[in-house]
Amino acid sequence: MTSSGYAGKILRLDLTNRKAIAIDTEPYRRWGGGHGMGSALFWDFCKDKTITDGRHPANVCCVATSPLCGTIVPSAGGRCEVVGVGVGQYPVSWFTRTNFGGRFSTMLKYAGWDAIVIEGKADSPVWIDIRNGQVQFRDARDLWGKDTWATQLEIRKRTGVKGGAKNRWQDLDALPGTDQDRESEAELGRTTQKPATLCIGPAGENQTGHGALIHDAGNGAGQGGLGAVWGSKNLKAISVLGTGGVKVHDPKTLLQARVVTKEKYVTNWQAPDFQAWTRIGGLPKPIVQAAPPTDERRPQSCQGCINGCRSRYNVGYGNESACQETFWYGPYVRKIAKNAAEDTEINLKGADIVQKYGINSFVLQPGLHWLEHLYEEGVLGPGRQIPSDLPWESIGTLDFAEKIVHALSTRTDIGADLAEGWVQAALKWGREEDLHTGALQFSYWGVPEHGYDPRAELEWGYGSLMGDRDTNTHCFNYIFTNVSAAFAFGKPLRIGAEEMVNLHVKKMAPYAKDRPEVLDYSDANMYSEAIAQIVRWQQHYCRFYKNSALFCDLKWPDFVNTNVPNLEGATASPDAGEQVFWNAVTGDDISFEDGIEIGRRIWNLDNAIWTLQGRHRDMVHFAPYLYKTVYKKGEVFPFFMWTCRDEKGQWHYRDLMGRSLDKAKVDEWKTIFYRLEGWDTKTGWPKRSTLEKMEMGFVADALERAGRLGEEAS
C-alpha cells in the first residue's frame, strides 16, 4: 500500500544469503521515516540487541529516507539517515545515528524504496546495484581498497552511465547489467541522472571507529563508525538509479509553502541582509575554512535546499566539501602557510583527503590537538613510549595530512590503537590523566567535543550525555554565535535577551511553551527542571523533525528570523512551518506539537534499545575534565554569550566561560530528567506505564523479558 510521500516498500538486504526482500512500509509509517523508521526496523530485525560493537554480525544497519525526500520541502528533500549499533565509542558503542545529504535519498525514493535494511554479512565484498525495483548483488572484490571517489567513478562506469554533465537519456533497460530475465516486463524507465552511490573507503573497510559513509564528492555520514559496520559486513557500496516519483498529497499547498519560504523567510540574495539572524533565511554560501579559493565557483547543495552550504570550484579541489572537514586541519596549516591563499588550498585539499579515505574528520578536531601535545611532550614519536613514525615535524603540510589519515584508515602506526576508539587508545597508552586535565577533549561516550563546550552550552552537553553521541543539533546555539559575534564587533544587538528567549519559547510546546527559564543558562539554573525540559524538547524535536522527517540541521528550526518584520521564524508557522510541509506531502493532519510527541516515542524506543544494550544511569557521565577543570576564559574565544536571568529576573546576555560542571549536581539533574521522561530514576530504564501510553507495550514486554524494565514505583 502506498501513501502520499512514501514509496511504499522497504528493501531488506540479506547479505549472508545475498537475497533482496521487499517488505511493506505501512507498518512503519507511524514512525515517520528516517531515524524513527530505522529504529523500528532495527527493533524488528536485529535479533540480538545486547550487542555493543557494531562489527558484530547480528548488527543491523538501516539507511532510511522520509516522505519529504525527493520533494521540494525546503532543505528537507535531500537528507538521509543511517542507524545501527556504532563502533569506537566508550565505554559502549550505543545504537546510534548518522546523517548525510546530497542526492541519495531522492534517488532511493524515485527507485521505489523508503529504506534499506542491511543484515548479515557477505562472504566476500559486494556492492548493491539498485535500479528501481531491480536489486542485484555485485562482486566488489576489485573495488575493495579503492577510495570513495574512485569507487563511485568505477560503479558509474559499470552501470554504463557516462561521466560529464551533458549526456543523453539512458534507458535503464539498455544499461549493462540490467536483468533481462526479471519477472516484470514493464520498462524500467529513463533518466539523465547518474547513479547515487553511498560507499566506504579504506577507513570503513578496515573497520575503524572513524570509518564513515561517503556519497558523491562531499556528503559524509561521519559519526558513529557506521562505515566500519559496512566494512564488517563486506559491503562496499550501494548505488541507486530511480526513474519514478513521489506522489504528494497536496501539491498546490506544497508549492505555495515553498514559495512563501523563499519570499518571506529567506533573505533576498539580490539585496541581502548579510547579517541576518536566521537559520533558514541565509545566503547560499559555502561553510569553509577562511575564504573560498576562487570566485570562479557556484553554490552547491543537497536536493531541495533553499540556500546551498557548499560550492564547486574551478580549482580542482574542495568540491562539495563544507563545514568541519574543511576545518579539522586549520590550526596546523596556519603554522606553515605563507598566506591566506595557501591556507585555504591546504585546508580544502585536506577535506578531499578525508572524503576519499572515508574518515570522520571530527575525531581529529580535538584529537590531533592531543596527539600534537603528546608529540611535543616527548611521549609520542619515533622510538618513544607511544611509537609513531609519522613526520610530526611537518604537521600542517599536505603530506602530513595524507599520512595521518592514511594511518588512521589503515590501522597502521598509531592508527592501530586509535582504530578501536580514541579514549580506548588513551587508556591503553597510559594517558587516562588527559581525560581529567582536558588535554583530550572527548566529552561524552568517547566521542569528540564538538565546539560547544558542555560547561557553557548546557542543552548540547546534556543532550549528548542523555543520548548516544555528540548530539550535533544546532537548534539553539546560534544564540551563542550571533550574540558573541555582535559583542566581538561591538555592534548593537539585533534582538535583546528577553525578546530572544520569548521568541523561542512561544513555539516550544509542550514542555517549554512560554517558559523562558528553559533558556536561562546561568549558574543558578544549570541543573534545573527547566533545563531538563529544553533538553527533552530538543531531543524530541530532533528525533522527529530532523532525524526522521529529515529537515536539515543547518536550517531548522528557525525560531528567530530578522527577515520577517515580527522576527518570528518559519518553525511551527502556519504558512511554512515543519508541520505544513509534512501534511502537504503526506496528507496527515498533524500539529507542530504532534510532531514533538512522535519524536518522544522515537526517543523512547532508542532508550529501550540502549537499555537492552546494557545502559544504566551509573554509566551516564561526562568525561572527568568537565567536572575537574573550568572552561577557561579567553583561551579559545574571549567569551561565550548566552541568555541568562539575574537575581531580579532580568534577562541579559552573559558570558558562560569560567565554570565547570558539578558531578553530584549533574547526577541529581539526571534524576529530574528521568522523572520527566517517565523512566525509572534508579536506572534510567523505560517504565511500562510510559511505554504503554505510547502504544509501545511490545517494547515493555521485551525489556521485561530481559529483566531491564524500569520499576513503576520510582
Place this chain on the structure above:
Amino acid sequence: MKEDKPASSGEITRRQFLAGAGALGAAALLPGHLLAIPNSIPDSEGFLVVDLKKCQGCGTCMMACALAHSGAASYSLSRIQIQQDSFANWPDDIFMAVCRQCRDAPCVAVCPVRPVRANKPNPERGHVRMIDPDLCIGCKMCLARCPYTPSRIQWNVELQKSQKCDLCVDTPYLGEKGGPGGTQACVKVCPVNAIRFVAKMPDQGSEESYFVNLRGPAWSKLGMTTQ
C-alpha cells in the same frame, strides 16, 4: 495491453503507424531533415533561458516541474533536466537542459498524428510547443527527433506517452496561471534565479544563445564571479 481504437479516415493509430514504420525500416529513424515537412508555425511567445554557471544543482526546478504537472515530484518526468557530475569542476559540472521552443520545431514537424498533430503550438497560449496527451500515440518520434542532448522530450513510462515543456500551460497543481505571461514553476522556485522566462526568441542558429548570464553585481557581492 490496450486495444487499438478503430481507425476512422485520416486518423493514424499507433498500430498502423508502427506497422508503417516497420515497413519503412530504418528510414523511420533517419534524421528528421530527410522526412522534413516544411514548418510554417507561429513563433512561441515565450522561452526559458538559463545560466549554467549559476545553478546550485538542488534539483528543485525538476521536482517542482513534475509536481506542478502531475502531482508527483520526479526527475524522469521533469520537463527541465539538470545534470551534474560531482567529480567535475565548475563550470563543467552542471548542465541545464530546457526546451528551446524552437522556431522550426523538429518535434512538431515529425509528429505523425493526424488530422491534428499531438505535438504542436498552442494558439490559445502563446503558440507554446506542447504535446496533447490525449492525442499522443507514443511513437517516440519527437523524442528521437529533438536534435539536442539530452532530448528535450521526456518519455512517460506509465502513460506510454511523450511529454515536453509547455512553459507551465498545463499545470493543474501550480495554483497559478502558467504559459507566456504567467508563471513557470521552475523560474519561481529556483533559489538563485538561474532560470528566466523571456519573450524574445534567442538566436536559433546557436545552442549557446539560451545560456545567458543571470548574475550581476549582487552575485559578485556573494563572492562569485559574474564572468
Place this chain on the structure above:
Amino acid sequence: MSYSLSQPGESLSRRILSPVPYKERFPAGRLKPPVGVIPGDVRSLPELHLYLEPDEASLPGIRLEALSAWIEKCIGDKDLAESIRTIVAARNNYVDGCLKVHKILGYRLDQARRVMGESA
C-alpha cells in the same frame, strides 16, 4: 601606516620570525559557525599574523590582554609588546583590537624580514 617601532636588530628579527618552543605556545582558538569553537595555539608571530587575518566567516579567539606579556617574555620584543598593550587598552571592541594588532604585526614582520633579507 607607520608605527613608532624602530628597526629591530638581527638577533631580534630572527626571533620575531621564528617559532617558540611548544611549551611557550599561546592559546588561540577559532569560532567558525556552525562547527563551533576550535582549539589551537600559535607559536610564532608570522603564524599569529596569518591567524588574525580577517575573513568573513570566522573569528579568532585569543586573550588580547595576555598577548603583550607573551610577546615580551617568549619573543623578547619589548617594543612591540608595549605597542600592542597600548592598542589593546584603547580598542573599541574585540574585533577592532584584533584588526589593529594584525596591522602592527604585519608592519613589524616586514621590518624583521627586511633586516633578514627575506621577501615578505
